[in-house]
Amino acid sequence: MSLKILFVASLHHPEQLQAAIAQTPHGQPTPLFPPSVSQHFWERTLRKRGYMMDVFYRNIPVFGAAQAHHHSQSITPRKIVAALANRIPPQANPELRLRNQRLIEKARQFRPDILWLVGDNTVIYPQTLATIKQETGCKIIYASGTSPIVFSRPIERQAASLYDLVLVNDYYHGIQWLELGAARMECLPISACDPDFHRPYDLTDAEKLAYTCDVSFVGTLVPGNLYSRRVEALEALTDFDLGIWSVHDVPPGLRRFVRGAALGEQMLHVLSAARITINTHGNFMRYGGNMRTFEAAGVGVLQVTDDLPGTRQWFTPDETIITYSDNDDLRKKIAYYLKHDDERIAIAQNAREHVYANHTYEQRVDRLEQLLK
Numbered sequence: 111m112s113l114k115i116l117f118v119a120s121l122h123h124p125e126q127l128q129a130a131i132a133q134t135p136h137g138q139p140t141p142l143f144p145p146s147v148s149q150h151f152w153e154r155t156l157r158k159r160g161y162m163m164d165v166f167y168r169n170i171p172v173f174g175a176a177q178a179h180h181h182s183q184s185i186t187p188r189k190i191v192a193a194l195a196n197r198i199p200p201q202a203n204p205e206l207r208l209r210n211q212r213l214i215e216k217a218r219q220f221r222p223d224i225l226w227l228v229g230d231n232t233v234i235y236p237q238t239l240a241t242i243k244q245e246t247g248c249k250i251i252y253a254s255g256t257s258p259i260v261f262s263r264p265i266e267r268q269a270a271s272l273y274d275l276v277l278v279n280d281y282y283h284g285i286q287w288l289e290l291g292a293a294r295m296e297c298l299p300i301s302a303c304d305p306d307f308h309r310p311y312d313l314t315d316a317e318k319l320a321y322t323c324d325v326s327f328v329g330t331l332v333p334g335n336l337y338s339r340r341v342e343a344l345e346a347l348t349d350f351d352l353g354i355w356s357v358h359d360v361p362p363g364l365r366r367f368v369r370g371a372a373l374g375e376q377m378l379h380v381l382s383a384a385r386i387t388i389n390t391h392g393n394f395m396r397y398g399g400n401m402r403t404f405e406a407a408g409v410g411v412l413q414v415t416d417d418l419p420g421t422r423q424w425f426t427p428d429e430t431i432i433t434y435s436d437n438d439d440l441r442k443k444i445a446y447y448l449k450h451d452d453e454r455i456a457i458a459q460n461a462r463e464h465v466y467a468n469h470t471y472e473q474r475v476d477r478l479e480q481l482l483k
Contacts, residue, residue: 112159112160112161112162113161113162113223113224113482114163114164114220114222114223114224115156115161115224115226116163116164116165116217116222116225116226117143117149117163117165117166117228118165118166118168118213118225118227119143119167119168121144121167121170122146122147122169123147126144126373126374127144129374130144130145130150130374141153142163142165144373145307145374146373146374146377148255148302148401151302151304151307151471152300152471154304154471155471155472155474155475164216164220166213166216168209168234169233172205172208200232200233200263200265201235206233206235210234210235210238214242217242217245217246218245218246222248223248224248225239225242225251226251227239227250227252227253229252229255229256229266230261230266231262231266232263232265232266233265234265235269236265236268236269236272249275249482250272250273251274251275252276253277253278254277254278254283255278255279255280255283255301255399255400255401256283256394257280257282257283257286257394257395258270258283258286259394261394267290270290271291271293273287273291273292273293274293275292275293275296275481276292276294276295277295277296277298277478278295278297278299278300279297279299279300279301279395279399279400279420280299280395281420282396283397294481296481297397297420298474298477298478300474301399301401301405302404302465302470302471302473302474303407303408303465303471304470305408307375307378308404308405308408309378309409309410310382310409310410310411310462311378311379311409313382317379317383318383320369321353321379321380321382322384323352323384323385324351324352325350325351325352325385325386325387325388326354326380326383326384326386326411327344327352327355327387327389328355328372328381330356330357330358330392331356331358331359331361332358332359332360332361334361335393336394337392338393339390339391339392340391340392341364342437343388343390343437345363346441347388347440347444348363348367350444350445352367353367353369353380353384355370355372355377356368356371357372357373378405381405381406381409381411382409382411385411385412385448386411386412386447386448386454387402387406387411387413388413388414388440388444389402389413389414389415390415391415391416391418398415398416398418398419398420398421399420399424403415403421404465407425407430407431407461408462408465408466410459411458412457412461413431413458413461414431414432414433414443414444414447415432415433416434417433417434417435424469425464426464428457429457430457430460430461430464431457431461432447432457
């Protein structure tokens with residue numbers, strides 16, 4: 111199957127993308143997305159199969175450049191400007207109207223078979239999607255790892271009836287999109303692993319010194335109303351050798367454990383240096399399936415995660431992953447596996463073999479092609 115796909119997404123890590131472009135061998139197509147996001151690996155896999163792809167970065171101003179994405183608990187000038195801008199209806203915002211017109215023009219030139227809309231859309235109007243669909247005959251795939259109840263804006267929900275297929279990590283999110291009017295949904299999940307990238311890494315002496323710890327966490331911890339379960343889990347482990355990496359702010363009680371930010375390949379180096387990594391899902395994921403679930407398994411580090419239905423569907427507890435029921439149970443299991451290296455290493459190796467056999471982006475594309483047929 112060879113189709114033309116136009117991605118509509120936000121560029122949150124522009125410096126990562128520029129680094130990836132600079133490292134691309136001469137004569138090969140440059141990436142559309144940085145390796146810190148799942149779209150990068152979908153792109154790699156689809157490109158191998160002959161798909162033609164392009165991208166429209168909806169968050170880049172008509173006159174300006176993309177900025178790095180950073181969550182902060184404090185009031186910042188950027189937050190104030192964003193809050194004021196949000197008071198203007200999107201359709202009345204002249205900047206957004208220009209971006210929507212540019213997307214229509216790009217679609218007219220590219221003539222996509224599929225318009226792949228990445229979630230958290232605050233820019234693209236429903237009427238823009240309807241115009242593109244009518245003029246090009248394309249199908250619209252909406253792909254998101256977050257809940258429409260918690261995160262989506264009206265312009266995103268109002269367009270639900272235009273979505274031919276919604277791809278989600280969390281099954282419950284997919285049900286919500288069906289209730290909003292989407293034609294079909296599939297809990298794929300959209301995250302997976304790429305064996306060429308998500309693998310154990312040999313570390314330099316400097317990396318070992320900077321990254322080695324008994325328990326690692328890489329991810330987002332703010333705002334508290336969305337990530338309180340993560341924060342509480344990490345606060346229960348403060349008497350362990352804990353290392354935290356985040357590109358965003360961290361609650362005051364955990365800041366002494368912060369060792370910096372980690373994106374892309376650096377994140378995999380951090381995971382490679384830990385004996386155990388903890389992966390508690392955000393409060394808005396009640397089924398499971400975030401990106402780290404499959405990435406950490408590919409690295410071959412023991413993953414301890416909250417006991418959710420998706421976790422039990424995609425992994426076998428105590429064989430390929432360790433699940434915990436509450437923070438007391440979490441502490442007991444962390445302590446146990448730090449004392450039983452053979453069991454810890456065996457489960458981590460089982461997990462790596464399991465995701466390489468069942469949860470690669472190649473297999474995700476196989477399933478996508480079945481759905482498109």
